[in-house]
Amino acid sequence: MSRPLDDTDRAMLRALVADGRQTVRALAKVVGLSEPSVRDRLQRLERDGVIEGYHAELAPTEVEAGTAAFVALRFDPSKQAKDAMNKALTHEPCVLEVHEVAGEDCYLVKVRVSSTEALADTLDRIRAMPSVHSTNTTIVLRTILERPLLPR
């Protein structure tokens, strides 16, 4: 196991979630420690898997993904069918999230596509996946808030 995070770790994480490209020097200024110390901590956070990666955030409308929707999926919940579903959904680039949820629906799937027409095509492909019983799609009219996970 890894040590619990202290206040300095959390300050670094918050800074890196806000700006993932900032330099170690800038981080050192933020937390008030020397560069090597901050670098050691950063490497530890990365090695311990607290930081899973760094990603550019793209504007959905600029990359033909201005339409979002959530698809509640029901399907045969056998282990085999699940594995096949996971693989098939992962191969759909517009499928951004898949959550196994409690309740009558098996999966809750978040998709981002260019238009409602593209959404229709995506839904056709999802419904054509083996063992799918039904889909119930909720279209997003407007995204009010979408932000990355912050520490504590």
Place this chain on the structure above:
Amino acid sequence: MSRPLDDTDRAMLRALVADGRQTVRALAKVVGLSEPSVRDRLQRLERDGVIEGYHAELAPTEVEAGTAAFVALRFDPSKQAKDAMNKALTHEPCVLEVHEVAGEDCYLVKVRVSSTEALADTLDRIRAMPSVHSTNTTIVLRTILERPLLPR
């Protein structure tokens, strides 16, 4: 308006979504152009708002956010109530996404918390917000897939 993205732009975007901290030099190798060209394109993508930012991705279980849930919110859909709701939800750190959706529910809210107990507390706070009629919460048992938006 800005120019449409070409294949080089998209290659750069894909590389930066996969690793948002890589250097211009590394990017130049990926797309097969010189550093100055890549740097010019990168600055354009940032200025045009195609790239909205760079963020560290944190492991939910490592930052006390191992429990996810989706909350379907119904409330008085007046403009005034909406503004108040948006503000109140934004002030909840565990609320990561808020989507205004079509259908009977007004908002679909994604939350990440440390435990089901913390989820109960969060739901109490959401239900206590002015004009809320009802909430319907779906707990995530397992997140199968969660990935950032990629270009086309």
Place this chain on the structure above:
DNA sequence: GTTGAAAGAGCATAGTT
């Protein structure tokens, strides 16, 4: 769009307390 060069900023690796 390219190459090349020079200056500054940032990073990594020590050795020390």
Place this chain on the structure above:
DNA sequence: AACTATGCTCTTTCAAC
């Protein structure tokens, strides 16, 4: 786990093509 000091890499900004 923190610091200072040093060499090295990368970035940045020119120029000229």
